[in-house]
Amino acid sequence: MSFSPTTDYELYLRVPELLSLQKSPSERACPDELLFQVVHQAAELWMKLVDHEMQQVGARLSADQLADALKTLRRIHSVLALLGQSLETLYSLTPADYMRIREVLGRGSGQESPGFKRMMAVPGEVYPHFEALLDRRKVTLIELYRQPSLHADLFQVAEALVDYDLRLQEWRNRHILLVYRTIGVGTPSLKGKHSELLERGLRQQFFPKLWQVRDDLYGEWSAAHPSGAGYALTGTVQPEPESPAAPPPARAPKPPKRRAK
Numbered sequence: 001m002s003f004s005p006t007t008d009y010e011l012y013l014r015v016p017e018l019l020s021l022q023k024s025p026s027e028r029a030c031p032d033e034l035l036f037q038v039v040h041q042a043a044e045l046w047m048k049l050v051d052h053e054m055q056q057v058g059a060r061l062s063a064d065q066l067a068d069a070l071k072t073l074r075r076i077h078s079v080l081a082l083l084g085q086s087l088e089t090l091y092s093l094t095p096a097d098y099m100r101i102r103e104v105l106g107r108g109s110g111q112e113s114p115g116f117k118r119m120m121a122v123p124g125e126v127y128p129h130f131e132a133l134l135d136r137r138k139v140t141l142i143e144l145y146r147q148p149s150l151h152a153d154l155f156q157v158a159e160a161l162v163d164y165d166l167r168l169q170e171w172r173n174r175h176i177l178l179v180y181r182t183i184g185v186g187t188p189s190l191k192g193k194h195s196e197l198l199e200r201g202l203r204q205q206f207f208p209k210l211w212q213v214r215d216d217l218y219g220e221w222s223a224a225h226p227s228g229a230g231y232a233l234t235g236t237v238q239p240e241p242e243s244p245a246a247p248p249p250a251r252a253p254k255p256p257k258r259r260a261k
């Protein structure tokens, strides 16, 4: 197929090629298939960007450029938020139209998304750069979390990595709700019961050591404060005095009587 851009804008952005990547009206299973294709195609582009930016984060951590790494992580957070918001456009897709699209999707599944696979893999490639940085600064993870202000820049990066995890799981949460809304909770999908499969994904951790350190810190604290372990009250907090019998609920004022015309 030949594409003939007419302006520099179209030439630079390769607009004709881009707009040829969606089915023509006569090819669509239903008019809403355009929405379905656009949301998925745009998501692949944003996920490609997340992968690229995460690799930048790794390189910046290696070069001890923490401020730049943090700036990039914040950019990534906003892309992840945008990916979550884009799901909302599909709330308006009816179950019946989704079924029409499903018929032409073949055995295609979101699990095969190359962008999503990269977003799940890239944290494992970035974390070693963070660990090497901790080594260079001669601080362990638990020491960093015990006294964040001693290494404020490192701590901010660690927390921004946790936010990557968090936002990706926020996307998964919203996606599950979209799936339930569109095809229900119990419907079996191509690979078994989708609710079980997707809920399993919600328990995944992309930076497990940054989650574990919270448990470790709490473990230390509860060992040092045995009476406080398990969030039991230590006696310094007094229970609230019993409140007197609640007054009867106020009655809503009666609407004014209408005069019959």
Ligand code: HEM
Binding pocket: 039, 040, 043, 044, 087, 090, 093, 098, 108, 109, 110, 111, 112, 113, 116, 172, 175, 178, 179, 182, 183, 189, 190, 191, 194, 197, 198, 201, 202
């Ligand atoms: C009406 C809209 C949607 C429906 C009904 C839907 C349905 C599903 C279902 C049933 C699964 C489980 C795996 C399977 O059985 O194929 C799944 C997984 C997935 N979908 Fe969607 N999806 C929708 C929109 C989207 C969008 C817009 C994206 C954006 C890229 C997306 C990306 C994914 C990904 C990445 C997975 C794997 C998730 C994981 O492993 O946690 N889906 N989807």
